[in-house]
Amino acid sequence: MRRFGQPPIDGTLRRKALDFLKGKTPDHNGVKVDQYFYMNDVELESCHGWIQWAFPIDTVSLYNEHAGRIFRDDPNVLRQFTCGSELYIMCQRLMDLYLATIGIDLYAKTNSIKFFQVVDSPYNHHMKRISRLLLHLMITGDTGDARHLYRTLINELVMKDPNRFPPKTVAYWGAIVLEFDESTRELL
Secondary structure, three states, X not given: OOOOOOOOHHHHXXXXXXXXXXXXXXXXXOOOHHHHHHOOHHHHHHOOOHHHHHOOOOOOOOOOOOOOOOOOXXXXXXXXXXXXXXXXXXXXXXXXXXXXXXXXXXXXXXXXXXHHHHOXXXXXXXXXXXXXXXXXXXXXXXXXXXXXXXXXXXXXXXXXXXXXXXXXXXXXXXXXXXXXXXXXXXXX
């Protein structure tokens, strides 16, 4: 039970996520957001919990329960992540950083050789990381990048080697992107 004067848990989790992304507070390992940009691929891969901090969503992570969360029905979320805002720019930088570690460049041709070296099995943890990123983009209103990433995944990777992707994961990615599309919501 919440005591008088205590912030609601959703507000605390949102503030935790936003403060990290604004560079005000470190993550649970004491690393501030800007420090991730100085890490190489190997260092980033060894920091498994950074993805939950970089791309907060509305559910608790089984891998990092300490990370903040954002909530899709919270009007503060959309205000904080509007195009051109401090958080929007930071999340774009983090997205580019993460995608580069797995060989995806949304502005150039994807390096499928690097992708399949890093994502070396259908059950590789990057499948969940990609799901988180797509969901984060949709929650924060960045539907254009979410759709572009989804199309890149399908056209440049899944179509190239469908056996490397669990069908349920590919369907889930589609559901994430289409679920938020008002024109197709009634079809779901």
